[in-house]
Amino acid sequence: MKHMPYTAQANRYQQMEYRRCGKSGIRLPAVSLGLWHNFGHVELLENCRAILRLAFDSGITHFDLANNYGPPPGSAEENFGRILQQDFSSYRDELIISTKAGYHMWEGPYGEWGSKKYLVASLDQSLKRMGLDYVDIFYHHRPDPNTPLEETMTTLDLVVRQGKALYVGISNYQAEEADKAIQLLKQLGTPCLIHQPKYSMFERWVEDGLLDVLEKDGVGCIPFSPLAQGLLTNKYLQGIPANSRAAKPHGFLQESQVTADKIDKVRKLNELALQRNQSVAQLALAWLLKDPRVTSVLIGASSTAQLQDSLQCLQNTTLSAEELAAIELILKS
Numbered sequence: 001m002k003h004m005p006y007t008a009q010a011n012r013y014q015q016m017e018y019r020r021c022g023k024s025g026i027r028l029p030a031v032s033l034g035l036w037h038n039f040g041h042v043e044l045l046e047n048c049r050a051i052l053r054l055a056f057d058s059g060i061t062h063f064d065l066a067n068n069y070g071p072p073p074g075s076a077e078e079n080f081g082r083i084l085q086q087d088f089s090s091y092r093d094e095l096i097i098s099t100k101a102g103y104h105m106w107e108g109p110y111g112e113w114g115s116k117k118y119l120v121a122s123l124d125q126s127l128k129r130m131g132l133d134y135v136d137i138f139y140h141h142r143p144d145p146n147t148p149l150e151e152t153m154t155t156l157d158l159v160v161r162q163g164k165a166l167y168v169g170i171s172n173y174q175a176e177e178a179d180k181a182i183q184l185l186k187q188l189g190t191p192c193l194i195h196q197p198k199y200s201m202f203e204r205w206v207e208d209g210l211l212d213v214l215e216k217d218g219v220g221c222i223p224f225s226p227l228a229q230g231l232l233t234n235k236y237l238q239g240i241p242a243n244s245r246a247a248k249p250h251g252f253l254q255e256s257q258v259t260a261d262k263i264d265k266v267r268k269l270n271e272l273a274l275q276r277n278q279s280v281a282q283l284a285l286a287w288l289l290k291d292p293r294v295t296s297v298l299i300g301a302s303s304t305a306q307l308q309d310s311l312q313c314l315q316n317t318t319l320s321a322e323e324l325a326a327i328e329l330i331l332k333s
């Protein structure tokens with residue numbers, strides 16, 4: 001399909017809040033966009049394009065990818081690369097593009113986890129798929145219990161020295177192993193920029209130590225699945241819609257995760273959100289952004305309407321002590 005040439009909105013930077021990422025020189029938008037779902041070859045490219053254009057027009061400068069995003073794996077990077085070249089090539093220096101390696105990407109012993117062999121090859125593949133000379137952030141996607149942490153961190157340092165990544169991050173590392181990785185990177189002279197953990201009203205393990213470690217070490221935090229893959233929205237209040245992640249065969253959210261208990265909580269959160277003139281998605285994002293240790297919330301969106309809705313969280317990120325207490329009661333009910 002032929003698309004209109006793109007020129008970014010002139011006022012895009014007035015619409016977004018930018019937060020310093022740990023103790024680094026980088027500021028990230030309070031809302032970042034992830035391409036895990038909704039950007040693979042199974043999707044319509046024009047919908048991907050519309051979401052990316054709206055994001056950038058709204059001040060979202062940070063786009064998060066990984067080698068395996070699709071389906072099929074690799075196709076989100078390919079589609080992003082295509083749209084980048086067609087629409088955003090003159091804006092490259094205004095973008096923070098991240099990718100990751102850690103999960104299964106190709107057959108054999110060198111296609112996943114944390115070896116130097118895998119990480120170097122995977123980043124080279126990602127750069128090729130996206131048509132980039134470098135990414136802004138390269139992450140180790142998950143800890144590897146069998147590869148020495150020194151090997152993995154030395155490789156992150158190496159790709160920065162090679163100019164293939166400007167910064168590095170870690171994802172899904174528990175507090176103690178994150179601290180070790182951060183210290184190793186510091187010794188190597190490539191400080192860890194950011195940690196990417198799963199964090200939402202429904203998933204709060206980071207509050208038991210990780211956030212303290214990141215604060216102590218001056219590392220940013222970008223929670224993924226802040227809407228619990230769509231559960232923390234009004235999407236499932238009347239059952240499971242056919243166009244939802246839970247209903248799609250390639251969706252990572254299982255129908256069995258849409259439990260009556262969760263939906264009951266969302267219903268109560270929705271009432272509280274409405275009193276604040278917010279959607280429940282906006283409340284869930286504002287609740288994360290209340291913590292100054294959270295640099296940016298990393299959302300997904302399957303439509304421009306969803307992105308527009310989620311972005312409105314920025315209109316009200318203040319929560320009173322009473323509201324916070326009411327949320328705790330709901331989450332514990």
Ligand SMILES: NC(=O)c1ccc[n+]([C@@H]2O[C@H](COP(=O)([O-])OP(=O)(O)OC[C@H]3O[C@@H](n4cnc5c(N)ncnc54)[C@H](OP(=O)(O)O)[C@@H]3O)[C@@H](O)[C@H]2O)c1
Binds near residue numbers: 033196233245307
């Ligand atoms: N590091 C890691 O291991 C890891 C793991 C997972 C994700 N991530 C990153 O985090 C990003 C976000 O993850 P996520 O997609 O699970 O985040 P999410 O924001 O929790 O969920 C996004 C999904 O929720 C639904 N949704 C979003 N906004 C909505 C709204 N305003 N109203 C109603 N429904 C809405 C949509 O689902 P429908 O499709 O049902 O419409 C959308 O695809 C990923 O793209 C990826 O970059 C990283």
